[in-house]
Amino acid sequence: xxxxxxxxxxxxxxxxxxxxxxxxxxxxxxxxxxxxxxxxxxxxxxxxxxxxxxxxxxxxxxxxxxxxxxxxxxxxxxxxxxxxxxxxxxxxxxxxxxxxxxxxxxxxxxxxxxxxxxxxxxxxxxxxxxxxxxxxxxxxxxxxxxxxxxxxxxxxxxxxxxxxxxxxxxxxxxx
Numbered sequence: 001x002x003x004x005x006x007x008x009x010x011x012x013x014x015x016x017x018x019x020x021x022x023x024x025x026x027x028x029x030x031x032x033x034x035x036x037x038x039x040x041x042x043x044x045x046x047x048x049x050x051x052x053x054x055x056x057x058x059x060x061x062x063x064x065x066x067x068x069x070x071x072x073x074x075x076x077x078x079x080x081x082x083x084x085x086x087x088x089x090x091x092x093x094x095x096x097x098x099x100x101x102x103x104x105x106x107x108x109x110x111x112x113x114x115x116x117x118x119x120x121x122x123x124x125x126x127x128x129x130x131x132x133x134x135x136x137x138x139x140x141x142x143x144x145x146x147x148x149x150x151x152x153x154x155x156x157x158x159x160x161x162x163x164x165x166x167x168x169x170x171x172x173x174x175x
Contacts, residue, residue: 013080021081028088029073032126042070045077048084048119051106059122060106060114066099074122087129091122 013021026043033041046059059074066072072093076084096102103115 018081025075025077025081025083028128028131029075029090031131032090033073042068042072044072044074045081046074047079048076051116054116054118057119058116059119060116061093061103062112062114063100066096066103066115069095069097071095073125085127087127089127090125091119092125093117093122 025045044065048057048059050057074091078084103117105113105115107113
């Protein structure tokens with residue numbers, strides 16, 4: 001997974017553009033929230049990166065995002081809010097009442113204070129493979145997949161015959 005931190009000299013997103021991008025990203029996860037009866041989830045997509053001097057990836061949250069006393073759902077995005085994960089993995093950061101003490105506070109070059117959370121503390125909720133069930137096969141497709149594959153079965157028979165010969169040879173030597 002490549003984490004993009006550069007904005008490629010594009011102008012910064014406006015708050016309205018950022019909200020629109022988050023709304024589009026959220027659509028992928030809406031069914032999970034509906035099925036889980038989670039109303040108004042704190043869905044906050046974040047960039048994951050390896051800070052200088054750290055061994056693992058981190059995401060950062062503003063104090064205002066952590067002080068809402070609720071679980072946070074996130075996924076990894078670029079600085080332009082484009083998904084960084086083709087599987088669209090949804091993560092959960094369980095609410096931690098001790099976040100002020102446990103998550104390191106950093107200040108950006110712009111003066112914004114944020115708390116660093118190791119990605120290892122995020123719990124994987126699901127990804128696109130969980131959300132898109134395998135399609136049902138037609139009766140004909142099911143019958144096709146029941147047919148033995150002569151190539152595979154021949155290989156297995158050959159392997160078993162080879163093992164049998166080796167065991168007989170070992171048995172002869174032991175006598």
